[in-house]
Amino acid sequence: MLALSGISARFGDRTVLHGVDVRVAEGELLAVLGANGSGKSTLLRAAAGLLTPHSGSVTVAGRPRGRLDVALIFQRIHLVGRRSALDNVCAGALGRLPLRSSLTPALFPRAVREEAMACLDRVGLADRAHDRAANLSGGQQQRVAVARALCQRAPVLLADEPVSALDPAAAEQVLALLAELAHDERLAVLAVLHQPDLARRHADRIVGLRDGHVVLDGSPGQPVDSLYSAPVLEATP
Numbered sequence: 001m002l003a004l005s006g007i008s009a010r011f012g013d014r015t016v017l018h019g020v021d022v023r024v025a026e027g028e029l030l031a032v033l034g035a036n037g038s039g040k041s042t043l044l045r046a047a048a049g050l051l052t053p054h055s056g057s058v059t060v061a062g063r064p065r066g067r068l069d070v071a072l073i074f075q076r077i078h079l080v081g082r083r084s085a086l087d088n089v090c091a092g093a094l095g096r097l098p099l100r101s102s103l104t105p106a107l108f109p110r111a112v113r114e115e116a117m118a119c120l121d122r123v124g125l126a127d128r129a130h131d132r133a134a135n136l137s138g139g140q141q142q143r144v145a146v147a148r149a150l151c152q153r154a155p156v157l158l159a160d161e162p163v164s165a166l167d168p169a170a171a172e173q174v175l176a177l178l179a180e181l182a183h184d185e186r187l188a189v190l191a192v193l194h195q196p197d198l199a200r201r202h203a204d205r206i207v208g209l210r211d212g213h214v215v216l217d218g219s220p221g222q223p224v225d226s227l228y229s230a231p232v233l234e235a236t237p
């Protein structure tokens with residue numbers, strides 16, 4: 001479904017991704033692991049179209065990634081706090097609505113509101129639909145963000161450290177939800193994670209980055225310590 005092929009990225013004269021190949025299948029949750037600075041966020045931003053790679057391509061279902069193909073979930077949850085959870089989820093549909101509706105969100109068509117309600121129900125928050133987003137807990141807000149991504153109807157979900165700001169129970173719940181959505185809704189989900197344990201428990205596959213290279217790709221059960229160990233420094237005479 002999502003294919004990142006030969007992605008290289010540079011900042012100035014520094015190359016931070018070296019021809020990275022990553023595939024995420026329909027119905028799969030892929031966790032991308034790696035130490036700070038290994039290139040995880042840069043890879044996700046290239047996948048999302050937020051950064052133009054120096055070389056390489058991003059395709060969704062075999063075609064160049066389109067504007068509506070990818071939904072994003074961030075560590076810092078970007079909801080409009082004074083609006084209801086339901087309005088925030090409706091906003092996921094903005095990209096496919098006529099301009100008039102997108103300028104006046106109060107006019108979200110009934111069909112969109114119903115779909116948004118179904119998305120909230122999917123993340124277990126239908127009963128909080130009319131609460132202001134700011135009044136929900138961090139974990140609940142992240143689930144609203146997931147519902148908003150669902151309402152976008154994108155086949156690919158990209159999540160950048162989606163649980164880093166959550167307590168362990170909420171993190172577990174959000175990761176389980178992402179895995180469930182991948183499996184049940186047949187989405188391709190790529191999540192950048194800092195918690196190998198969560199990846200082991202919920203991901204279908206892991207990719208490990210080190211210094212901008214893919215050094216692991218496979219079972220979530222495999223050892224990942226090498227991703228986080230300090231580089232071996234050569235002894236100076």
Ligand SMILES: Nc1ncnc2c1ncn2[C@@H]1O[C@H](COP(=O)(O)OP(=O)(O)OP(=O)(O)O)[C@@H](O)[C@H]1O
Binds near residue numbers: 011
């Ligand atoms: N806008 C930028 N300008 C210059 N260098 C950047 C920029 N964004 C990222 N980098 C550099 O690219 C490298 C990879 O950064 P990236 O944020 O992708 O790593 P990461 O694996 O997501 O790290 P972390 O786990 O700390 O979020 C780092 O050395 C970083 O300093």
